[in-house]
Amino acid sequence: MYDSTEVAYATIATPSDLAAEPGCVGRAVPGATVKVFDDRGREAPTGTTGRIFVSMMASGDVGHFDREEGSSSTAGTTT
Numbered sequence: 001m002y003d004s005t006e007v008a009y010a011t012i013a014t015p016s017d018l019a020a021e022p023g024c025v026g027r028a029v030p031g032a033t034v035k036v037f038d039d040r041g042r043e044a045p046t047g048t049t050g051r052i053f054v055s056m057m058a059s060g061d062v063g064h065f066d067r068e069e070g071s072s073s074t075a076g077t078t079t
Contacts, residue, residue, distance in 0.1 A: 010034050010054045032056040 011034055013026030028034045035043055036050040044050040 010056060029056075 009029065010032045011026045011028055013024055017024055017026050033053075033055040035053045036048065037053055038044045038048070038050045
């Protein structure tokens with residue numbers, strides 16, 4: 001699985017994905033687009049190193065487990 005704090009998880013690898021290619025991050029989840037770009041900002045070929053770009057539909061407020069701060073009722077407020 002590949003994820004970040006900004007977008008949650010963007011890819012997921014099944015057991016068969018990992019058996020076929022150990023260490024892979026899997027496939028993009030439904031609604032996500034995952035691309036890799038080189039240092040010049042061009043889309044990189046499969047299997048090369050680069051910067052990961054993730055685009056996905058908003059999933060709404062998922063909040064924080066067992067914490068009120070950061071939920072939709074408090075997001076954007078300051079203390």
